[in-house]
Amino acid sequence: MSVRVPFARMNGIGNEIIVADMRGRADRISAAAAIAINVDPATRFDQIMAIHDPRTPGTDAYVEILNSDGSHAQACGNGTRCVVQALSAETGRKTFTFETVAGLLNAREHEDGLISVDLGKPRFGWQDIPLAEEFRDTRMIELQIGPIDAPVLHSPSVASMGNPHAIFWVDRDVWSYELDRFGPLLENHPLFPERANITIAQVTARDAMTIRTWERGAGLTLACGSAACAAAVSAARTNRTGRSVTVTAPSGGKLAIEWRDDDHVIMTGPAEWEFSGTLDPATGAWQRDVEGAA
Numbered sequence: 001m002s003v004r005v006p007f008a009r010m011n012g013i014g015n016e017i018i019v020a021d022m023r024g025r026a027d028r029i030s031a032a033a034a035i036a037i038n039v040d041p042a043t044r045f046d047q048i049m050a051i052h053d054p055r056t057p058g059t060d061a062y063v064e065i066l067n068s069d070g071s072h073a074q075a076c077g078n079g080t081r082c083v084v085q086a087l088s089a090e091t092g093r094k095t096f097t098f099e100t101v102a103g104l105l106n107a108r109e110h111e112d113g114l115i116s117v118d119l120g121k122p123r124f125g126w127q128d129i130p131l132a133e134e135f136r137d138t139r140m141i142e143l144q145i146g147p148i149d150a151p152v153l154h155s156p157s158v159a160s161m162g163n164p165h166a167i168f169w170v171d172r173d174v175w176s177y178e179l180d181r182f183g184p185l186l187e188n189h190p191l192f193p194e195r196a197n198i199t200i201a202q203v204t205a206r207d208a209m210t211i212r213t214w215e216r217g218a219g220l221t222l223a224c225g226s227a228a229c230a231a232a233v234s235a236a237r238t239n240r241t242g243r244s245v246t247v248t249a250p251s252g253g254k255l256a257i258e259w260r261d262d263d264h265v266i267m268t269g270p271a272e273w274e275f276s277g278t279l280d281p282a283t284g285a286w287q288r289d290v291e292g293a294a
């Protein structure tokens, strides 16, 4: 087994993703490797998508997702589009079924290059998020931050897209809130035993919203696909929007989110390749491919 594996540094509307090819190997990318890769400004990332051999007949790959702090995530919408683009470029195929720790994901690359991922059915039970205590109605839970009599953020909706999300609805521009200050406190709030991705969302039309996300295990990111899905279903559940919305990320990039009648959430958007190299899954040592050498 060679020491180094091929990787592609990519992004999904600004969400920084490393797609690592771990097929044909039994080892995994270590937390230490993830942390080391993230320390280097050239390979700083939000998630690593590690493509492993399939474990279940009928699936194309098992995908493991690591955050930049070395922790594992159950879902990553933007990263999944990057995996699709990488495998489509390699094989010419357009449809894929992936397995993750959270279950199966179907995805498709369209003629125009945009990629749709079926993130499955959202879950709203308090144990599904999970929350540390019972809330019967997760469209709005009791949680606030800021002065007790004038909270800055309060009463979020919560949802699981495989991973935990809290969505705080705001009236003002999403940039006018100090998410860098409140994000870490909310991510690690005792109400979230597995921590949570923290999003602020401003609904701007029945079919549009703008979000910013403090990601669990990665901090502020330029985009978060599963948060866009969680915000879209939560907006529809609270009658702020219909079931089909365009979500604008901090990067300015947009995702089309549709909560279908069969309860599945479909996210559509682009993916972009930046550069390729090889990395050591144990240590995170890496090297950029020499242009034109392949």
Ligand SMILES: N[C@H](CCC[C@H](N)C(=O)O)C(=O)O
Residues within 6 Å of the ligand: 015, 046, 047, 067, 072, 073, 074, 075, 076, 077, 078, 079, 163, 164, 197, 215, 216, 217, 218, 221, 223, 224, 225, 226, 227
């Ligand atoms: N950027 C990802 C989400 C990563 C979620 C991760 N931070 C977690 O721990 O759940 C996305 O596009 O869906």
